[in-house]
Amino acid sequence: MPWKNPSNMKALPNDIVLRPRFQMDIPYLKETLLETFEKSARIPFIVKRLDDHVFIKFNVDHIHFWSPQLHLEINDTEDGQSRIYGLFGPNPTLWTFFMFLHFGVATLFIILGIWAYSSASLNKPFGIQLGLMLFMVLLWFVLYAFGRAGRHKGKPQMHELYDFMKSTIESYL
16 A cells, blocks of 8 residues: 555755654555665664664764754554654754753853842942843854854755655655
8 A cells, every 4th residue: 555645744844943843644554664764774864773763864974963853652543554653854953052051051041130139239340240141142142143043054954854755655665
């Protein structure tokens, strides 16, 4: 029975959001799908399986700083089919680094706010603290712009990962 694109699966929009997710129902058993993905590795993709999870990413020759990866979780449904949950995301190391930077900027902003409030309460000058708080806000905007630029750079590879997943399901089943 050839697999067809189910009606409940939406195509990826042109404007990929941060960590886009999707789900689809496939009329095959979970183990069949998992084994299919295990056997499907081809250049430039690396496919790894851990229990019910499949991770698809690019090999070292095709990877750049903003290269995404695709995480698939495949579960059985009550009617003998499988449901695939997909999540696109950046390299986990890069994601952790960006979250660390955002947390650091937020922490500094709060510390500077407390320092400015204390200085104002003691009738001391607090212009430096407000200036540094403004700098933290500007730094947040720079981080945001940097992330958007990276997402734009990784978008073509995100589509490649999605097409690889679709072709794997279509060609091996």
